[in-house]
Amino acid sequence: MGKQLVTLKLNGKRVEKAVEPRTLLVHFLREDCHLTGAHIGCETSHCGACTVDIDGESVKSCTHLALQCEGAEVLTVEGLAQGAVLHAVQEGFYKEHGLQCGFCTPGMLMRAYRFLQENPNPSEEEIRAGMSGNLCRCTGYQNIVKAVQYAAAKLQQTEKVAA
Amino acid sequence: MNAPTDPKLLERSAALQGLGDSRLRKEDARFIQGKGNYVDDIKMPGMLHMDIVRSPLAHARIKRIDKSEALKIPGVIAVLTADDLKPLKLHWMPTLAGDVAAVLADEKVHFQMQEVAVVIAEDRYAAADGVEAVIVEYEELPVLIDPHKALLPDAPVLREDLAGKTEGAHGKRDHHNHIFTWDAGDKAAADAVFASAPVTLKEHIFYPRVHPCPLETCGCVASFDPVRGELVTYITSQAPHVVRTVVSLLSGLPESKIRIVSPDIGGGFGNKVGIYPGYVCAIVASIVLGKPVKWIEDRIENISSTAFARDYHMDGEIAATADGKILGLRVNVLADHGAFDACADPTKYPAGMFHICSGSYDIPAAYCSVKGVYTNKAPGGVAYRCSFRVTEAVYVIERLVDILAQKLGMDKAEIRAKNFIRKEQFPYTSAFGFEYDSGDYQTALDKVLHACDYKGLRAEQAQKRADPAAKTLMGIGLATFTEVVGAGPSKMCDILGVGMFDSCEIRIHPTGSAIARMGTITQGQGHQTTYAQIIATELGIPSEVIQVEEGDTSTAPYGLGTYGSRSTPVAGAAIALAARKIHAKARKIAAHLLEVGENDLDWEIDRFKVKGDDAKFKTMKDISWAAYNQPPPGLEPGLEAVHYYDPPNFTFPFGIYLCVVDIDRGTGETKVRRFYALDDCGTRINPMIIEGQIHGGLTEGYAVAMGQQMPFDAQGNLLGNTLMDYFLPTFVETPHWETDHTVTPSPHHPIGAKGVAESPHVGSIPTFTSAVVDAFAHLGVKHMVMPHSAYRVWQQLKASGVAL
Amino acid sequence: MEVKLEKRYPLDVDAARAWLVLRDVKAVAECMPGAAITEQVDATHFKGSVKVKVGPANAAFAGDIEVLGLDETTHTLQLLGKGADRGGSSASMNLAATVEPGDTAGTSVLVGVAEVVVNGKFAQFGGRLMVQVSDMLLAQFADNFRAAAAALPGPQVAVAPAAAESAPAAAAVKAAPPPAKVNEINGLAIMWTLIKGWFAGLFGKRA
């Protein structure tokens, strides 16, 4: 049960590390790569606080092995902003008071980021369904829905401007 | 303070982002970029990891613990058991409730998942392997789960360590499983009322055991420096200063050598008030090994072993006139405290503020009695998003009032209006002796009934009830509750002998920015944003340049922490008063600079100006500089103040909540069609944050009312301790919330604020029950036991003969 | 977590032979999937172990078995088995097993009444599966038991020769080698299909 090498692209940078096969992705990110944005909330894939983006899909990193990311592109909350410019979902959470203790926030942001690419113009019901893999104990979700709506509007505007 | 109307003044005032401004949160920048600093994010050189061996059994004698296999695992450094802690006298620790609790099980285990041994290893994977390799042999003992059986003569003896102790922290113990009996009110007066009242009723009202379940579990990183003899501990604590005092008392280290830091906290809700064995073991391990030791609970451990809430078995009685005027109240409670009494209440109040159970009503005679017993369950009994035992109290009175209305054939709004403490009665002293500071319940009730078209709802309900083919049952719930928060006056409230004041230290820097340090600790409430707003309004310094720091015992003044909605009522007052000390000095400096007398100055938003001459003024920025540069003769330089605030009274926020539900007659599922929450928390510091707090509290209330429970089987196995079973509603289940408010400031609070975050939890739970029961009221149902899961509600549908 | 089970397993061997197996605790234990007697302490006390494998999950218990009673007239065995895994999760079974004569000659019924108590993580997380898993374990037990009984030599003097003759030739007497004992309860699907197949026909639901 020796260590195995895993090579991946993490927030745009190539990372290569030797890990125990049983290393969970969330521990790999937090312990080996020092990216502590993804949090551990339930450990049974119910809370979504550990959500990251792997090859364009939202994944709960507590139930995923680091070795399964061989060759993958992984994006975490730390890679969401472009330099000093916040991503629209980050801005939305800030502007609409979509967070309180902040513990669920990185997972929420990563899910919202991907969800809005899957569904750029969602209804409230679609947002609630699309975000239903992420738990929050503080906000009651209502402002997170608004935050996602804010980000959706902003992203669409940006697209229009670009076009 | 009168709001200015001049546009220029308005502009200046708005620039401060002071009281009443929906200022965006200062703390968000780090959280939205993954740069929060929670305990598990902390790494230290050479840090070791601790994991805990726990009891699979609820009651058993430990026959043997074999560490040898565990110690063979690569990376495992040490395994500690109670025997290792004994020489240090650390195998037991005092609880906040005057009892003792085992740090590591000493010869026997008292509840499932109790801490039996700890494994310290180089990483958390090795520690987990070590835990699995520790072999523990048990001899099973008879298990006591039902608190109603705790005081039977032949009930199993749980606490052998208390053998022969007939006196507990709260008086006489008359049975080996008896902890205390505590009462309040006037029993004779209440009994007399009940003996002669035209109408009396009695109902057993059970408030199940639940868990606060913040998304971040508990944990710590303890780091003892053997050279300096100093201990630093990062910890998930809602009360770091109290932790420091306890650690000092336990370890013998002086408080000056101990630094406790609560960094970012991922939600607390009462779960992070207690001092847990894991913390103590990590600290001991760090002291013994001379290296930093991290311990982080997993979710199962969190739900199973760290503080639960509620578990009150209440017998409520109400006496009234035939037309619904309440004459008397009696409540008898059997409280299941688990294996150790580790409730976090003010010392003199083993049932917290349960005697707020006369609610918003003018009840002439009242009495309550609470009996605490031991069972083979985890200790706790914390205030889960409420002030101490206030949720239980509000639940019992709101249920009883509903049941009384039903018995008398009265409307539940009407009976409440009839019994409200009237506006002109404030300050009002209740039969239990609380002095309610302020309130205007009728105005608030009218507002809600109007906003929801209560009459229309009742008409719709009548129509639905007349239709036998209707697929749903419609219920309307109402609660008109009053909380008691802001513990508390130190003449009444202390924790381990330390009065429940709170504190603030403010320093104004020469260039006019400021730092404030507090004895509280935010867990999502947004203190860094709101506290600054208080200072901004008091001192005319823009919120943006006011830094708020909390949670570090080495820098912050001593405070009792954040729970029981005490931050705004107590710490918020400390801030205002510290700011006023600075304000007074600033006035002296301004007078000196402007060469006028102090009385010749007017304060205006952010400056002192000479009366009658708008052109002559000094802003706070000017004054700050001068404080360090040219203070008036005889006045010491600098501009800072500390204030320790000991409140003269509690504050009494209130609310009126209305809820409409539709119950599926086929499945028992309850759909919340509408929830309208009007809160009155006095002066509103940041409406955006208040609304957010209310959404969150309502959602936690929904979770408790509709699904949360900690079911034990007869052997004491806790069933349902993962997030698969323990109900945390998602986006999909959570209802849409409507919020509203009235403002009735607290007369004794410096800025009139009362505290808000817990009201929605306290108030919503009886509202949900009221609504669910109301759906069955026409079928003669008076009360239903929480949680109102689809399964439970279906059983009622079946029993009432209306299941499809 | 406590489950009460009442089971009736028809056996295609006569009651006398079935009782020979049942009265031998070692033989009974051998029939339990994954179980073994590791030590006989005295006439009525044994030490043993059980390995249970259900799908991807494993458990290993070690413990004590005590024979509480052995009634030759009613053909009833009463025993108490108690065990724990390394972490101390425990399981116990209080079992009363009786061999009753069957409806037809050469057959019998194994009747078991058991109270099973499970503590620890198996009760906490496996609760929803407990009855189902117990059912599976006992069904495999019955099958092994049947095989063990069938492996014994047939009755020297047939209890009811006439009946025996009228029974289908292969029913009771054929001393075919028993099928291999299932040593661990596992996903051996074919075995399960066999058990389930005729079992489902005889019984609708769990008692």
Added chain:
Amino acid sequence: MIPPGFDYHAPRSVADAIKLLGSLGPDAKLLAGGHSLLPMMKLRFAQPAHLIDLNRIDALRGIREDGNTIVIGAMTVERDLIGSKLLQAKLPLLPDAARQIADPQVRNRGTIGGDIAHGDPGNDHPAISIALDATFVLEGPKGQRQVRADGFFQGTYMTDMAEDEILVEIRVPAFAPKTGSAYEKLKRKTGDWATAAAAVVLRIDGGVVSHARIALTNLAPTALRAVDAEAALLGKPLSDATIQDAAAKAMAICDPADDLRGDRDYKTAMAGQMVQRAIAKAAARCQ
């Protein structure tokens, strides 16, 4: 919650996976989406010495048409079932039901094959497969064999799949015209297993039910096919009475375990409710 140590293998082909499975023996477990197996390992209920990750085998993914049969690779994730235009057109029950499984992130990893092969009575695809008359293609050292969904599930965590086999494909006949379907699932919250669920496929020709498949989730040690309930509908026009009759017949075969979701009575009653609702919904979709 940390899983015990194991060796990790990521074969690129089914043949390699089968070879590994054969050589590593019963200590090896197949890793599909991992959302059942990894939590069991974290709880240390499962302690495999080897994990064979099937996620690198491209051949196991994808949805295609083979004549009138829809062929779904066993490692196709729920999300792809939901998004598949082919399934939406030819087997709408699958996207409809998959949407009700777990949550979006889990559906990105959770596979149809894993859900079927795990044999947990709480999983949804077993009943759905039965209702769809699906056939499973299993591949082992001796080659492939095909088994019908109806009969594949034998007990809690027990299926007709041998330890050296891998589920490679799910083959489902496309819906004939005038077929409607529905999956009705009662659950406590998102992410939960069903308290009770029913999958129904119906065809109504000339006002009369000409084809009916009814299967139940989490109401017995395995998914159940409610044959009598189907018979109660066949050859008759749908009415409240026939639907009720079918529901009663479905309830009669339920053998659920008591748990926090409810007791036997409740779950059995909910089976009836879900069957009624699914029939009504499916009937409305028969076009």
